[in-house]
Amino acid sequence: MGVEFVQLSLTPLLIGILAAIACALPGNFLILRRQALIGDAISHVVLPGIVVAFLLTGVISTWPMLLGAAGAAVVAVVLIEAIRRVGRIEPGAAMGVVFTSLFAAGVLLLEQSDTSGVHLDVEHALYGNLESLIWFSAEGWGSLTDPAALAALPPELFRMAAAAVLIGLLTVVFWRPLKLSTFDEGFAGAVGIPTAALSLGLVITAAVAAVAAFDAVGSIIVIAMFICPPAAARLMTNRLEIQVLWSVAFATLSAVLGYVLAGYGPLWLGADNAVSAAGMIATVSGLILALACLFAPHRARIGAPRGA
Amino acid sequence: MPSLLLDALLLQAGYNAALVALGAALLGMAAGSGGTFLFLRKRALVSDAVAHATLPGVGIAFIVMVVFGGDGRNLPGLLLGSAVSASLGLLAVQWIASRTRLAEDAAIGAVLSVFFGFGIVLLTIIQTMSSGYQAGLESFLLGSTAGMLFQDAVVIALGGALAVAFVLLLRRPMTLVAFDAGFATASGINVRRMDLAMMGLVMAVTVIGLKLVGLILVVAMLIIPPVTARLWTERTDRVLLIAGAVGGFSGYLGAALSASAPNLPTGPIIVLVSFALFLLSLLFAPGRGVLAALVRHRRFQLRVHRRQGLLALAHGEAIFDPLTLTVLRRERLIRQDAVATEEGRALAAKTLRDEKRWALARQVYQDEAVSGSYDGLTPIESVLTRDEIAEIDRRLGPPAPVA
Numbered sequence: 123m124g125v126e127f128v129q130l131s132l133t134p135l136l137i138g139i140l141a142a143i144a145c146a147l148p149g150n151f152l153i154l155r156r157q158a159l160i161g162d163a164i165s166h167v168v169l170p171g172i173v174v175a176f177l178l179t180g181v182i183s184t185w186p187m188l189l190g191a192a193g194a195a196v197v198a199v200v201l202i203e204a205i206r207r208v209g210r211i212e213p214g215a216a217m218g219v220v221f222t223s224l225f226a227a228g229v230l231l232l233e234q235s236d237t238s239g240v241h242l243d244v245e246h247a248l249y250g251n252l253e254s255l256i257w258f259s260a261e262g263w264g265s266l267t268d269p270a271a272l273a274a275l276p277p278e279l280f281r282m283a284a285a286a287v288l289i290g291l292l293t294v295v296f297w298r299p300l301k302l303s304t305f306d307e308g309f310a311g312a313v314g315i316p317t318a319a320l321s322l323g324l325v326i327t328a329a330v331a332a333v334a335a336f337d338a339v340g341s342i343i344v345i346a347m348f349i350c351p352p353a354a355a356r357l358m359t360n361r362l363e364i365q366v367l368w369s370v371a372f373a374t375l376s377a378v379l380g381y382v383l384a385g386y387g388p389l390w391l392g393a394d395n396a397v398s399a400a401g402m403i404a405t406v407s408g409l410i411l412a413l414a415c416l417f418a419p420h421r422a423r424i425g426a427p428r429g430a
Numbered sequence: 431m432p433s434l435l436l437d438a439l440l441l442q443a444g445y446n447a448a449l450v451a452l453g454a455a456l457l458g459m460a461a462g463s464g465g466t467f468l469f470l471r472k473r474a475l476v477s478d479a480v481a482h483a484t485l486p487g488v489g490i491a492f493i494v495m496v497v498f499g500g501d502g503r504n505l506p507g508l509l510l511g512s513a514v515s516a517s518l519g520l521l522a523v524q525w526i527a528s529r530t531r532l533a534e535d536a537a538i539g540a541v542l543s544v545f546f547g548f549g550i551v552l553l554t555i556i557q558t559m560s561s562g563y564q565a566g567l568e569s570f571l572l573g574s575t576a577g578m579l580f581q582d583a584v585v586i587a588l589g590g591a592l593a594v595a596f597v598l599l600l601r602r603p604m605t606l607v608a609f610d611a612g613f614a615t616a617s618g619i620n621v622r623r624m625d626l627a628m629m630g631l632v633m634a635v636t637v638i639g640l641k642l643v644g645l646i647l648v649v650a651m652l653i654i655p656p657v658t659a660r661l662w663t664e665r666t667d668r669v670l671l672i673a674g675a676v677g678g679f680s681g682y683l684g685a686a687l688s689a690s691a692p693n694l695p696t697g698p699i700i701v702l703v704s705f706a707l708f709l710l711s712l713l714f715a716p717g718r719g720v721l722a723a724l725v726r727h728r729r730f731q732l733r734v735h736r737r738q739g740l741l742a743l744a745h746g747e748a749i750f751d752p753l754t755l756t757v758l759r760r761e762r763l764i765r766q767d768a769v770a771t772e773e774g775r776a777l778a779a780k781t782l783r784d785e786k787r788w789a790l791a792r793q794v795y796q797d798e799a800v801s802g803s804y805d806g807l808t809p810i811e812s813v814l815t816r817d818e819i820a821e822i823d824r825r826l827g828p829p830a831p832v833a
Contacts, residue, residue, distance in 0.1 A: 158536040159475055162543075166646075205657075209718050214535075215474040215657050219708060222650035226701035229572060229647075233693045244572060249550050342550060346543035353536045384551070395558035397551045404547025411540055415530050423531040 128260045133275060134252045135381050137282050138343070138403060141335035142373035144286040145347035147293050148328040150366050153352045154304050159214070160325055161348030163221040164332045165341035167198040169247050170228030172336075177235055184281065188333055195329035198224055199322070249400040250340025252381070255279070278338040285334035292327055293366070300324070301362055339400055346404035347373055354411045357418035376407035435690035447689040449583035450575050450642070454681035454700060456590025457639055461648075462655030462677025463597045463670050464631040469656035470608035470666070471628075475538055476523060477652045480629075481636045481645045482542035483519025484512035485549025488570050488640070492556055502556075503566070505582045505641065512570075513637045519545050520629055573644030573697035575688065582641060589638035593631060597674075600627055605666050642685075643697030650701040651677060658708040661715040680704035732757055733807050737781060739763075743770045744782035784810050787822050794822070 145161070152158050168191040175190025176182060198220050205216040229244060255276045257265075265271035293300070303310035303317045311317050332344045355368035380403030385396045415421060468474055491511025492502040500507070519541045526537035553567055566574075606614040607624040615621055632652060639648035659672035684700030713720050731753075739754040740763070749755055749768060758764045763774030770778060787810050792801040803813050810819065 153532075153536050156533050156535055158533070158539045159478075162478070162539055205712065208720055208723070209657070209661055209712055211657055211660065212469075212472050212474075214472065215469055215653055218474050218478065218649060218653035219657050219705070222647055222653065222701055223705035223708075226647055226650065226698035226705070229695060230698040230702065233695050233698075245568060248571070342543060342547045345539060346547055349536055349539035349543060353532050353540055356532065356536075357530060388555075395554075397558075398554040401547040401550030401554065404543050405551055408540065408544025408547070411544070415526055415532075421530045 125260070125262045128257065128262055128265060130256050131381070131385060132260070133257045133279050134255050134399065135378065137255055137276075137279055137338050138252055138377035138381050138399065139374050140279075140282040140286040141339045141343060142347045142351070142377040142403070142407075143370050144282065144289050144331040145328075145335055145344055146351040146369045146373035147289050147366065148324060148331055149348040149352040150355070150362070150369050151300055151304050151324055152328060152348060153356060154362075155321075155324075157325075158349050158353075159217060161328055161332065162345050163198060163202070163217050164195050164325075164329050165336065165344045166221040166225040167194045167228075168333055168336050168341065169244070170194050170224050170231065171333075172247070173228050173231045173235070177231065184277070184337075187337065191333040191336065192326075192329055194224065195333070196326070199325055246340070247336070248340050249342055249398055250336070250338055252339050252399045253385075253396065255338060282334055282338055285330060289327060289331055296320070296323075304362075339403075342404050343400050346407050347376070350404075350407035350411045351376060354407075354414035354418070357414040357421040360420055372407070372410050376403050376410060380404070380406040435686065437690070444689075446578060446580060446583055447685075449580070449587055450578060450696075451682055451685040451689070453583055453586035453590055454642055454685035454696070455678045456587055456594060456681075457635065457642060458590075458651060458655070458677035458679070458681025458700070458704075459674045460590050460593030460597060460631075460677075461635045461639065461651035461681075462659070462673035462675070463601075464593060464628075464635050465652035465677075466656040466659065466666075466670050466673045467604045467608050467628050468632055468652060469660070470605075470669075473534075474653045474656075475535070475649075476520070476629075477632050477636065478649045479523050479538040479542040479545075480516045480520055480633055481648050482549075483522075483545040484516045484636060484640060484645050485546055485570065486552055487511035487513065487515025487518075488567060489549055489552030489556060490515070492567060493552070493559070496559075505579070505585055508567075508570075509585070509637050509640065512640060513633060515545065516633050516636060520633065569644070570640050571644050571646060572695060573640070573642050573647065575642060575685070575696045578641070586638055586642055589634065593634050593638065594674075596627075596631055596634075597670075600624070600631075601667075601670060604628060605670075609666070643700055647697045647701050650704065651681070654701070654704040654708050655680070658704070658711045661708075661711045661718045664717075676704060676707050680707060730807075736761070737806060740774075740778045740781040741785065743774060743778035783826075786826055787819065790822050790826060791818075 149158075149161065152160055171191035171194025172187045174194070175186040178190075179186045201220045202213070202216045205211055205219060206213050209216075211219075232244060255278055257271075257275055259265070259271045259274040261271070299310065299315045299320055302313070303315055303320050307317050328348065332341075332348075335344050335347075351369040351372035352365070354372050355365045358368045359365050381399050383406065384399040384402035387402075388395060388397055465474070465477065468477060488508050488511055491508045494511070495504060495507050496502040522541045523534065523537045526532050526540065527534040556567060603614065603619045603624055604627070606617065606619060607621050611621050614624070635652060636645070636648050639651060643651060655673040655677035656669065658676050659669045662672055663669055680700050680703040684703045685696055687703070688694040688696040688699045711719065716722050735751065735754045735757045739749055739758045742749050742754075743764070749758070755764070755768060758774065759766065762771060763777060764770050788804055791810065791814060792804060795801060800813055814822075
């Protein structure tokens with residue numbers, strides 16, 4: 123646990139934890155509102171957004187990509203609403219039409235444009251490159267107090283931290299209206315909460331989390347973290363406050379355990395190469411959810427007989 | 431390029447390309463019609479979980495086949511593995527949704543992300559474990575027809591044909607179950623078994639489609655054609671037919687297009703062709719289309735303006751609204767200087783008379799069937815009989831002439 127850990131594992135681990143928390147927070151509300159698959163849809167449409175941003179600017183840089191991805195997410199939400207209303211199609215199917223088509227358009231654009239010189243491909247979009255976010259100039263734990271070394275931290279860390287803090291703040295600030303409109307939209311509307319705006323705001327927040335996390339960790343973690351930790355937390359308690367805390371704990375546990383298992387697990391088993399950290403984190407979060415489904419205190423529906 | 435496309439469309443672009451195009455068409459038909467039942471049961475996104483859940487099966491099948499000394503890329507073996515893990519995923523979705531208090535959408539999201547994540551872990555293991563076998567399993571993510579072997583194309587074409595036959599065979603009970611599960615049970619259909627068959631069909635289409643369009647986009651072949659077909663008709667049998675046709679056409683055209691030029695990946699092209707068909711339908715379909723809605727709205731607007739104009743004429747009021755003036759002029763009910771013509775006066779009198787008849791009728795007939803149908807545009811003749819109108823007229827007295 124010395125120099126090597128700080129250099130190679132500290133930043134990916136931190137980024138993984140931050141990404142997991144940033145996605146799990148809005149995920150709590152999405153699950154309760156039965157919009158869990160919004161996260162799935164958003165993480166698919168991020169790809170065309172990023173490709174278009176790249177084609178327009180010709181470089182891989184943060185802000186255009188974030189803007190492109192956020193723009194694509196908004197376009198997708200608008201399209202889903204339009205199809206749902208104009209064609210009178212049920213929301214799930216409308217969502218399925220939009221996100222697959224936009225993803226297909228993204229893949230096609232990517233194949234058609236010359237991206238050989240830059241690091242932009244579908245695999246990267248799907249499982250990110252968490253392992254490569256290393257801190258070159260670290261020489262041990264002491265580097266944490268060395269400004270020169272801190273300046274060389276991967277920029278993804280700061281971006282992810284900013285997103286996580288922003289989402290945490292938003293959750294705290296809008297806690298009451300969010301909670302009210304999630305459980306009783308009619309009542310929330312009656313006491314003057316703009317429920318439609320709040321609903322859109324939640325989707326946009328989810329999009330921000332997805333876009334920020336996407337760059338560093340890929341879309342698998344994004345989808346898994348939107349759903350698995352909050353779903354497991356939902357089975358642990360009946361109180362939203364406690365549920366959010368559980369979800370943060372589960373998200374952190376998934377990120378840490380997943381990263382460690384991916385990086386060191388194969389070595390313990392005698393293999394000499396690490397496996398995908400993103401995939402492993404998603405797998406661990408799934409295992410946590412499976413355990414929660416089997417043993418959590420509030421797993422059954424109210425009124426449903428145990429073990430029926 | 432156009433001649434290349436023509437070649438591909440006419441199945442002249444090589445034996446394999448032709449087989450792929452036919453296979454894609456069959457697969458598209460099976461997916462479109464099979465997806466219809468899923469869509470009608472409002473469970474379209476379950477297919478997304480099924481599709482993503484195939485990945486670990488592909489990985490495990492590859493590892494098992496290599497460990498036992500076989501060729502890891504044997505397509506039937508990989509498809510078998512993917513079918514096993516897809517059914518595990520499906521079971522997991524159903525188990526979570528029925529045994530815990532989590533909703534089906536959360537179950538779908540959890541299964542698709544976790545299975546997919548585990549699949550990615552397996553892919554990275556495969557990459558490192560056998561450098562000799564550069565597996566190319568990534569092609570299952572987005573599909574690839576580039577290096578497709580002849581027997582692979584045969585598997586796809588055969589599988590597609592079987593799935594189409596399956597749909598044809600089970601279309602009646604499945605339709606019944608999709609609309610009214612209770613009635614289906616009463617008619618002696620085993621709903622659970624039908625649901626199982628439907629999911630089996632979805633799984634079969636997904637597994638066959640893996641090589642062609644890839645597991646991320648195969649969902650689109652199951653969802654987009656039924657949604658497109660639904661815009662055109664209100665009848666299930668036609669939705670089924672149209673969805674099959676849209677799916678088949680998209681598969682065929684998409685495969686041909688992608689064979690006609692480089693850098694046109696088959697899966698995305700097929701999806702985009704069917705999305706284009708969907709967009710066209712959304713614009714032009716009768717009933718649910720945008721254009722039809724606009725036409726309906728315009729017609730309604732004109733009728734309202736015509737009636738308001740006629741009432742204004744009857745009351746001797748001046749008309750200022752330009753649209754009202756245009757409508758009345760076009761029907762020669764008023765002259766260019768907005769003075770009513772003979773015909774216009776007659777029609778205005780009739781409109782006013784009807785208005786008074788309606789007012790009386792709504793007092794006399796309190797029931798919803800009559801008073802509820804008053805919206806200012808429904809002619810009274812379509813609601814009351816001639817005798818009833820005559821009775822109302824008797825009470826109203828003789829009509830007043832319009833000045």
